Amino acid sequence: MDIDYEKLMYLLNDMDDAICELIDKVLSDSEEDPHYSAVAATNRIKCYIQIMNELGKTLPYSSVEEFFSFEAYTKEEYRLFEQLRKKESQYYRGVQY
Numbered sequence: 001m002d003i004d005y006e007k008l009m010y011l012l013n014d015m016d017d018a019i020c021e022l023i024d025k026v027l028s029d030s031e032e033d034p035h036y037s038a039v040a041a042t043n044r045i046k047c048y049i050q051i052m053n054e055l056g057k058t059l060p061y062s063s064v065e066e067f068f069s070f071e072a073y074t075k076e077e078y079r080l081f082e083q084l085r086k087k088e089s090q091y092y093r094g095v096q097y
Contacts, residue, residue, distance in 0.1 A: 005055075012052065019044050020071055026084060027077055038085035039092045046097040 022044065025036040045064050052059050061070045068078040089096055 009055075012048070015044070015048050016067075016071070019048065019067075023068075023071075023073070023081065027081060029084075031084070034084070034088070037088065037092070038081055039088050039094075039096055041081075042085055043095065043097045 019041060022036060022041045026034075026038045026041055029036045042064055045067050049059060049062060049067070061067045065078060068081070073081075
């Protein structure tokens with residue numbers, strides 16, 4: 001199967017913005033009845049970094065924490081996000097990267 005590199009890059013072009021939208025929803029979600037997944041957001045960040053690296057693209061970050069810093073999230077926002085992710089990961093059904 002041949003992959004159309006141009007179309008793949010088109011899809012990936014705004015992925016960081018989409019990830020940030022999900023992070024914002026996770027951070028403002030209800031802790032008692034969450035509707036957005038911190039685990040899914042982490043999975044997306046890790047997959048995005050790996051795929052971009054495999055495509056030979058250099059990103060200004062190489063980890064979830066560095067992604068948060070690059071996107072101007074505070075250390076407190078990252079700490080809260082990680083707290084939510086760890087809590088959710090205990091019952092999350094699906095792959096966790």
